[in-house]
Amino acid sequence: MSEPALPGGVERREIDGERRLATRGEPVYGEPTADGWRAWDPERSKLGGMLELGLETGLSGGETVLYLGAASGTTVSHVADFAGPTYAVEFAPRPARDLLNAAASRDRLFPLLKDARKPERYAHVVEADVDAIVQDVATRGQAEVAVRNARFLADDGRLLLAIKARSEDVTAEPDAVFEGALDRLREAYEVLETRRLDRYHEDHLGVVATPK
Numbered sequence: 558m559s560e561p562a563l564p565g566g567v568e569r570r571e572i573d574g575e576r577r578l579a580t581r582g583e584p585v586y587g588e589p590t591a592d593g594w595r596a597w598d599p600e601r602s603k604l605g606g607m608l609e610l611g612l613e614t615g616l617s618g619g620e621t622v623l624y625l626g627a628a629s630g631t632t633v634s635h636v637a638d639f640a641g642p643t644y645a646v647e648f649a650p651r652p653a654r655d656l657l658n659a660a661a662s663r664d665r666l667f668p669l670l671k672d673a674r675k676p677e678r679y680a681h682v683v684e685a686d687v688d689a690i691v692q693d694v695a696t697r698g699q700a701e702v703a704v705r706n707a708r709f710l711a712d713d714g715r716l717l718l719a720i721k722a723r724s725e726d727v728t729a730e731p732d733a734v735f736e737g738a739l740d741r742l743r744e745a746y747e748v749l750e751t752r753r754l755d756r757y758h759e760d761h762l763g764v765v766a767t768p769k
């Protein structure tokens with residue numbers, strides 16, 4: 558079976574003697590580069606892990622993206638290298654400072670110092686009908702955040718969600734945590750695919766979903 562295609566603007570390039578996932582742009586987190594391409598480390602990025610593991614993300618390049626939980630911009634900087642307008646929501650001021658630096662060399666990356674649980678606070682900025690929501694907030698109530706932000710997603714858009722089991726409950730079995738989160742998610746989304754991301758991120762589930 559052939560692997561799902563990578564989004565346009567994401568390639569496997571020879572960097573530091575290895576074939577690595579890469580995007581074209583200014584380096585952000587000390588990642589190795591070659592010929593203007595920057596390695597995208599799946600061990601530091603849930604979305605990078607999802608692409609490496611061959612999930613059908615639906616990303617083709619050039620799409621409008623709402624990214625929830627941008628932190629200092631490791632993953633969202635790669636997204637903004639290949640996507641169209643990329644709105645990056647992060648509520649912690651410290652990582653947001655680094656996110657602003659990553660955005661300085663990317664004119665399609667728009668950092669928003671906002672709480673992803675309160676989408677009404679950025680609804681006036683984010684275009685309606687984004688093509689993809691990428692979410693990696695790693696806090697309690699991860700499915701709830703995705704449900705609250707479903708209002709921004711186009712009918713045929715994709716939610717690309719990473720669920721961290723320990724952020725919901727440190728003692729529960731990860732599978733039980735994931736089932737609970739998926740039940741909540743199904744109130745607003747149809748779940749298309751799920752995959753454990755453990756090869757790169759322990760006790761994380763990658764989810765691809767589309768609005769119901």
Ligand SMILES: C[S@@+](CC[C@H](N)C(=O)[O-])C[C@H]1O[C@@H](n2cnc3c(N)ncnc32)[C@H](O)[C@@H]1O
Binds near residue numbers: 628630
């Ligand atoms: C695991 S880190 C994200 C890493 C990042 N996605 C990457 O790959 O580069 C989770 C981030 O989500 C942020 N976060 C958690 N809850 C949030 C919320 N309700 N609104 C906005 N950001 C939130 C945290 O401050 C943290 O920076």
